[in-house]
Amino acid sequence: METLNIAICEDMQSDAVALRRMIRESGVDSQVFTYESGEAFLAAFQPGFFQLILLDIYYDAPPGTAPADAITGVDVALKIRETDADVWLAFTTVSPDQAIAGYKAKADRYLTKPLDAGEVTALLHRAAKYWESVDDEITVTVDRKPRGIRPRDILYIEAHGKQSAIHTKDETVTTYTAINELEAMLSSPPFVRCHRSYIANMDYIQSAGRDFQMTNGDMVYIGRRGQWKMREIYRSYIARLAREELI
16 A cells, blocks of 8 residues: 555644644655544545544534534544444544543544644554555465465464464454464464464454453463463563554
8 A cells, every 4th residue: 555545533723734744744655634523524434445544532513503412533433433443543632531532432543632743653654554564465275276364354373183274353264274384474473373273363362361362252272381471472562562652
């Protein structure tokens, strides 16, 4: 992907102008679309078109309506998530405490006002890097035919004798491609070989105890001798992601 389609949903013109300038000066190739209200954005929104949406958490009520009738950025984000689970959402907030309201909308980032150009630039570069690799695929053999699978869709892989079961967000794909070959195709992190018969995607681990529980509820086993090491690898990975959030 060469160009990011970015939406700014911001009712304060000065903040919208500042965001557009920061995006322009970031060096990231992008198309920017600006909307002055949540209602205007939702009227124009098309699932899959945007890669990054910047939302203020609170908007003023439209003229002639009560303040309580104002749509919030969280309302907009929840509507977006009904049809687009992949687009990056970033809330702009007056206070970090307001970010709590965005958790249920699965926001990817929070930017505190007054906006910092360094934080905005870092966000844009992370988004660009992510979307550049979003269409990457590994190729496996299924029913004697090549089949492409995006690594970001894989929750975990499980070996069954000479076959491997690739568990994705939407389906389980069975292939004769050996788990050792699959391990070589996948980057670490986020993928980790936690057992001779399992590879886990750490982005989809819900909890780490004796074994890994994945976000879909499945258990991925950790080799008995490697339990402490695997938990430390996972904790280090999560800590690194947390540090990147603060950049």
